[in-house]
Amino acid sequence: RPGQNHHPAGPSTPPSSPPTQSLSVQRQLYERDFPLYKQPVEVGHFSLDSERRFFNDARQLRYYVEPEKSCPNFDLRDGYRGRFVKRDDRVKEKLDHILRWILANRSKLQSKDTAASSSPCALGVDIVTWRGHLTKLLTTPYETREGWLLAVTRMGGTLYISEVETEAARRDRENRTERHEEMMYWGYKFEQYTCADDAQSLPDPGGVVNTNEAFCTVVQTRLAEHRLLFSGEVDCRDKDPKAPSPPANYIEMKTSLEISTPKQRSNFYRFKLLKWWAQSFLPGVPRIVAGFRDHDGVVVSVETYHISKISQLIKNETNCWKPTVCMNFCCEFLSFVKSVVTEDNPRVVHLFSWDPHRDVTYSIHSDSQYSFLPDCSDHAVVS
Ligand code: 0WD
Ligand code: CA
DSSP, X not given: OOSOEEOTTSSOOOTTSOOOSEEOOOGGGGOXXXXXXXXXXXXXXXXXXXXXXXXXXXXXXXXXXXXXXXXXXXXXXTTTTTSEEOOOTTXXXXXXXXXXXXXXXXXXXXXXXXXXXXXXXXXXXXXEEEHHHHHHHHHGGGOSSOOEEEEEEEETTEEEEEEEOOHHHHHHHHTOOHHHHHHHHHHHHHHHHHEESSTTSOOOTTSOEETTOEEEEEEEEEETTEEEEEEEEOOEEOOOTTSOSTTTTEEEEEEEEOOOSHHHHHHIIIIIHHHXXXXXXXXXXXXXXXXXXXXXXXEEEEEEEEHHHHHHHHTTSTTOOOHHHHHHHHHHHHHHHHHHOOOBOTTEEEEEEEOTTSOBEEEEEESSTTOOSOOTTOGGGTO
16 A cells, blocks of 8 residues: 555654555554543534424423332333334435534634634634544444444535445345344333433323434534534433533433343443443533343343443453543544545545554545535535
8 A cells, every 4th residue: 555654643744745544543552641632512402303304402302310210120122013213224414414503503603713813714613523423433443343434525624524334334234133123222212211301291101212303412622633513412411400501411321231241241341331431421421321121121220320430440341441542543533634634625525444453544536425515506405
C-alpha cells in the first residue's frame, strides 16, 4: 500500500505534507493519559413520532418508574405478535434528522466569537454525527467481529460523519432468525414496563410497542481539539422534578442475559459493559438501568449501573478494556479524518473503512451513492 501510516501521538504533521493513508487501531498505541473530554451540554432535543415524523420538541420523552419488586417477572415476549410496530430498518435516514434539527436551531449554535469573527467554520463545530457512530469508534480497538464504514463530507468547514451499512451487516440484517427478531423486541418491551408518558402516570404494558418513536438529545462537547455536535436516542428521564438538568437526569435502559457463571460474568464485563459505558459516557448520561432476563425473556432482576463507577468495576478483570484507549483512538481517528478530508464540497465523500485486525483506510467518491448531504442547489432534501 502506498503512503505512510498516520502515527498517533507522533510529531505533528507539517501542514504542507500529504495526508497519511491509514490509521492503526492497535491498543498499545493509545495507552496514554485520558484526553480532555468536556462535560457534554444539551443544546436541544427532538422527537420522532409513531410514523417517524420529526418534531423539534420533547413530546416523546418518557419518565422512569422504578419496578415495584427487585424481581419483577416482566414477560418481555408479551405483545410481540399483535402489539408491535417495527421500524423499517431498510430505510437509511443517514443524518437527516440531525440536519433538520440544525436548520431549526442554528441560532442556538453560533457562539459569540464565531458569529462575530470571520471563523472559517459556519456552525462553530468541527464534527456532526450520531452518538452511535462515535460509540463504534470508541469500541474499535476492542472489536474483533464487526467492521464499519463511515462516510465523511466537509461542508462549511464542518465534517459530517454518517455510517454506511457494510455488506456483512446487510447480510446479517436480511438473514436474522425468527428468534433473533423476537429478542430484538425484548429491549423495547422492557422500556415499556418501566417508562411512563409523564411524571404522574404509570407505564402501560398493555399498549403497543412502536420502534419508530424516539426522543433524541443533541449535545455539544469537545474531545481534545475537536468540537463535537452529536445526537443520541434517550430512553427516559428521572421523574423527580428536582432531578438535575439534562443530560444528567437521563437514564439508559438495557436488557441482558442473567449472569450465572464466572465465564458469563467476565464476558459481561469485558464486552457488554464496554459498549454500555461508551454509549452513555459520550452524551453524559449518568445511569443505566439493566434488566437481567432468562432464556424465555422473563426479567429476573433489575440493577442500576453508574457510568462513573464502571471503570472501577472492571479494574480487576484480566484482559479488560480501558476507557483511555477508547477515547484516544476516537480522538486520533478524528484528527486523521481532518487531515484527509480537506476539500469543502457536499458532493464529495471520503469513505473510511475498517475491518477487525486491519488498519483504517479510505477511498474518495464524487457524486456517488455515498453522498448524504443536500447540495446548496437542492434545498428540497431537508426542508
Ligand atoms: O444512520 C444510521 N446508520 C442509523 C441511524 C443507525 C441507527 C440509528 N439511527 C438513528 C435513528 O434515528 C435512531 O433513532 O439514530 C437514532 C439513535 O441514534 P443513536 O443514539 O446514535 O444510536 P445508538 O446509540 O446506536 O442506539 C441508541 C438506541 C438503541 O438503544 P439500545 O439500548 O439498543 O442501544 O437507539 C435505538 C435503540 O433503542 N436504535 C434504533 N432505533 C431505530 N432504528 C436503531 C435503528 N436503526 N438503532 C438503534
Ligand atoms: Ca436502551
